[in-house]
Amino acid sequence: MGRGAVLEYSKLLQGQATKRRGLTVTSVLAACLAITQVHAQPVGTEAAERRTKEATQQAGKTVAADDDLMAAAEALPPVTFSQVLESPDDPAVNLRYAQDLILKGNVQLAAATVERILISYPDADSVRLLYAILLYRMDVLDDAAAQLDILEGRSTDDAVLKEVARYRKLIDERNRPIKRSAAVSIGMHYDSNRNAFPDKGTFLIGGTPIQGTTGEVDDFGHVVIAATDMRMDTKGQQLQEIFADAAVLYDNQVEIDELDVRALLLNGGLTYKSRFGTLVPGLHAALIELDREKYSRDYAVSLRGERPILNSKVAAYAEIKAGWRKYNNTRNLPFAREQSGQYHELTVGGRRALDNRTLVHGALSLNSVDAINFESYESYEIAVDFTRILPADTFLTGSVTIEKQFYQGPDPFITQQTRHDLDTTFNLTYGIPVANLTEHLGESFVSPPFLEDVVLTVSAEYQNSNSNIPNFDYDNFRGQFLLNRRWDF
Structure with a gap:
């Protein structure tokens, strides 16, 4: 002990x-x-x-x-x-x-x-x-x-x-003034309702209910994530660090090819220490393709403030983010461009460790999306998550996210009703070093050296979208595993 x-x-x-x-x-x-x-x-x-x-x-x-x-x-x-x-x-x-x-x-x-x-x-x-x-x-x-x-x-x-x-x-x-790291994750996931088929099996078109024919389609996907990170220590008392990171995501569906995803995520910023706390301004960009077609471009700026409160019991933060998303019509999503527009996010939250093995985090977010009328909405989101360090370098994480969305007007192609959604997501992830598993294969098995730093994560996630419009009322279960490896240099 x-x-x-x-x-x-x-x-x-x-x-x-x-x-x-x-x-x-x-x-x-x-x-x-x-x-x-x-x-x-x-x-x-x-x-x-x-x-x-x-x-x-x-x-x-x-x-x-x-x-x-x-x-x-x-x-x-x-x-x-x-x-x-x-x-x-x-x-x-x-x-x-x-x-x-x-x-x-x-x-x-x-x-x-x-x-x-x-x-x-x-x-x-x-x-x-x-x-x-x-x-x-x-x-x-x-x-x-x-x-x-x-x-x-x-x-x-x-x-x-x-x-x-x-x-x-x-x-x-x-x-070293400049620190670099790289990480790779490879795995698979399974979705019980990858096509987001409505729970009641009906769609509204012009206010008329139409019975769907495909039903829920389950599917497997292959996932590859590669990321790199660079940080430069300025040795300054106020301007302390400049950082940048990039990540590439490839998610290939076995059956539903139109949901194949390729994404590039870019971030950069700096860390500035002030008498009021730590300030972290940042720049962000995300480029996403669906089925090898350009789908969306997302550009944003953010400002995050961090400060311990309640006698350092809680690491509190507040972040404001403003961005612009541009969507392109694709073969399978011919009206995607209607979602283009500005968005704003305001998040306040805090982290507290209950002991030296357990961290809890909670956050409240207010979001606003300004697009065409029936694609514009405001939402309120509550997120709670935890991380628990377990024996033998294993860990458990879990999260619950609830978001209520209020759309500004009806989509006349679907119905004259204005859409209101309540999205709930539950996630549980268990992580274990692969070396822990190879120990049970017997003394005759010699674990390759590269497996020593590989971590296996297994996740279960349930998502429920509760909407007053049946087209958007659905649920989905996802199971996923990833093999993760990180290098620092």
């Missing part, structure tokens, strides 16, 4: 240093690194304080018996500064306090607390590894490297040495 806890805090701290950079189709790859500002609930009642004291005494016995400070600290409830003053020489209490400071985002004070523990327990490798990670997080790279040198010279624990090697690589990368 002790060294495993350090590895979880390693992921936590790396997540705190990661900023969102606009639209990306590789969100699954980043799921394990999403942990940001977090907080532990304080103890409030006499009974809880009594349990804390009992747990502290039990943890002290654990330290004496096992000499595992990390495990002892993990056994404690959240610790306050007053409890540290009551037991200034108790390493478990001090370490638990440091962990709580990390969860609150107070890295500097956490590092000072961990350093004090090392004075009395210099051979506690797990604690020293945590100290090195904290120094890395504070950008004190020379001191962090010195702590890694100590660990490398005496530790025999494979997990610790693996983290030492990883943070040496991260330190080298941080010392």
